[in-house]
Amino acid sequence: MSLSIIESCVNCWACLDVCPSEAIYEAKPHFMIDAKKCTECEGDHADPQCATICPIEGAILDAAGDEVNPAGSLTGIPPEMMERAMAEIQAR
Amino acid sequence: MELTVLNEEQSPSTEGGCSASACGSSDDQLAHLSDEIKQKVHNHPCYSEDAHHYFARMHVAVAPACNIQCHYCNRKYDCANESRPGVVSELLTPDQAVKKTKAVAANIPQMTVLGIAGPGDPLANLDRTFETFRRLSAEAPDIKLCVSTNGLALPDAVEELAKHNIDHVTITINTVDPEIGAKIYPWIYWNNRRIRGKKAAKILIERQQKGLEMLVERGILVKVNSVMIPGVNDEHLKEVSRIVKQKGAFLHNVMPLIAEAEHGTFYGVMGQRGPSNEELMDLQDACSGDMNMMRHCRQCRADAVGLLGEDRGDEFTIDKIEAMDIDYDAAMKKRAIIHQGIEEELAEKEKRRAALAAVKVPSGPAVDNKHFRPVLMAVATSGGGMINQHFGHATEFLIYEASRDGVRFISHRKVDQYCIGDDSCGEKESALAGSIRALSGCEVVLCSKIGFEPWGLLEEAGIAPNGEHAMEPIEEAVMDVYEEMIKTGKLDEAKSEDSQMTA
Known part of the structure; x- marks a missing residue:
């Protein structure tokens, strides 16, 4: 089983540095997780490290394909507030 | 909030007018520092108001990873037209950073200082940050090196920083109170866990203060940056100023919060306002009784190049520097002559200022x-x-x-x-x-x-x-x-x- 990184990744390198299994590699357009190497940090840490340091909501999915850090969980911005702000900006 | 306004009803001895140590004919906030510190900072544009008219600085963006989240920062942002901390257009490898630094030093000989300031936290990118410093201290010894950090990883990095002969470190300290910290920092990454709330803020604050003390013990100059967030830490920053001075920081830089919904930051989206020019000035004045205040900060990008207030980054993109052939030994000679000229001009200015004081x-x-x-x-x-x-x-x-x-x-x-x-x-x-x-x-x-x-x-x-x-x-x-x-x-x-x- 493995976590995965999706396109909202901003390539900040944070996950690569903390992965105990060297499963993360630099790639275009964004960093990737080698599913063969990823252990979900079992045996090393209580939480998968990439998802623990990742600053971008929704960028890392767990083995089941669910967002480990859903919208609002890291920034504290309620998703509806973010949507409203973005809609206002786009309407300008 | 009632603004203190400079006007005729006010005596100059009250706050908001001409307060305490910053008062007098000298506008140089370094005037009452020891000669040893003055010597270290006199040609550093970020530390000396005088120097910033003449000497240039650059940041190399080799440090993308971060170990905390601040409510004024959005890690997604990258706009070439933006000028604020944390924003960069092009991330560099240490090798590219060294090339870029030499190219800038040769083309802008007034450049005296190379800083690593992000776009994440430099000390959360130890290998990339220190490889850049190691190579530059060997290959471009006439450039001063400095680094800024949120402080979380600082105590563990002090030994290594001292080794590379980095004599200036900036720590961003927005609070010394975990209650307030919890309103500024939603989480930190610490000991392999994401920690939130007051507990996170308490750890961050302890690490910042410990790092500050360790740097001062080793004789490394520390500047403290604080972001003024009205209603959150504005009044509290007076206490921060007092404490960091007491612990040996030599300069305090209170900066205004930058918060726009367009930036997608917590503060921007939630409508937190920044301070007005006057509120900022009043707080800086209030802090200046206890501390040397910096007032010329331009809150520059993590890849800024040039004099403070200007950004010539476009002239030094990776493509352009790859095509440049830099003879650094020759450049160093030219730089030394130009620096000498500026020093003479600054000395002349100092004399004029002394004369002006007598006017x-x-x-x-x-x-x-x-x-x-x-x-x-x-x-x-x-x-x-x-x-x-x-x-x-x-x-x-x-x-x-x-x-x-x-x-x-x-x-x-x-x-x-x-x-x-x-x-x-x-x-x-x-x-x-x-x-x-x-x-x-x-x-x-x-x-x-x-x-x-x-x-x-x-x-x-x-x-x-x-x-x-x-x-x-x-x-x-x-x-x-x-x-x-x-x-x-x-x-x-x-x-x-x-x-x-x-x-």
Whole structure:
């Protein structure tokens, strides 16, 4: 089983540095997780490290394909507030 | 919040006027530092107000990872038109960073300082940060190295920092109170866990304070940056200032929060406002009794290049530097000559300043026993400590205060609004309206030239345009204008309503 990184990744390198299994590699357009190497940090840490340091909501999915850090969980911005702000900006 | 305003009702000894240690003829916030520290910082544009007119700095963006989240930061942002910390256009490898640094040093010989400031936290990117420092200290020994950090990883990095002969570190300390910290930092990454709330803030604060103490013990200069967030930490920053000074930080830089919904930050989206120019100035004045305050910070990008307030990053993109062939030994010789020239000019300026301190405001029967209020004046300059910029070309103004005690530098004020990104990038308001708004509270604006239209609008706003001191040194010109105002009876009149706080 493995976590995965999706396109909202901003390539900040944070996950690569903390992965105990060297499963993360630099790639275009964004960093990737080698599913063969990823252990979900079992045996090393209580939480998968990439998802623990990742600053971008929704960028890392767990083995089941669910967002480990859903919208609002890291920034504290309620998703509806973010949507409203973005809609206002786009309407300008 | 009630604003303290510089006006005729106020005695200069009250706060907001001319407070404590920053007062006097010297506008150099380093004036009362030891000679040893002065020697270390005199050519550092970020630490010396004088130096920043002459010496340039650059940041290399080798540090993308971060170990905390701040409510004023959005890790997704990358806009070439943005100028604020944490924003970069092009991430560099240490090798590219070394090449870029040498290319800039050869082409902008006034560049004395290389900093690593992000876009994440440099000490959360130890290998990339230290490889860059290691190589530069060997290959470009005439460049000063410095680093800024949120402090979380600092205690563990102090030994290594000392090894690379980095003698300046900036720590961003927004609070010493976990209650307040929890309102600024939603989480930290610590011991392999994401920790939130007060617990996270407490760890961060302890690490920052420990790091500060360890650096001071080793004789490494520490500047403290604080972001002023109205209603969150504004009053509290006075205590922060006192504590960090007590622990040995040599300079405190209180910066205004930058928060726009367009930036997608917590504060921006949630409508947290930044401080007004006047609120910022009042807090800096209030802190200056305890601490040397920095007032010329431009809150630059993590990949900025050039004099403070300018960004020449476009001239040094990876493509362009790859094509350059730099003979660094030759460049170093040229740099040494140019630095020597600037040092001589600065020494000359210091002498003039001493002379200026002796200048007494004219006295006579008409002015005896009269108190003259301090006056704020704005200056358009493109560097060199001179009034040498056209009003319409100014993207920022330097604000000076003239009083009977002399001239002191107060702050800079930006004209352009921050980029609002995407296709909505456009002019929200005319540049002219922006300029006039930036000058609120000023009574005079000094520039090399000025057009007919802005002249009229400035006068309407109660700000006197003045192009008579073009190409003159700033402080002398400001003092001349102040004396002229006294002679012509301008300061006998009440300050015009229009020039009071409006923004």
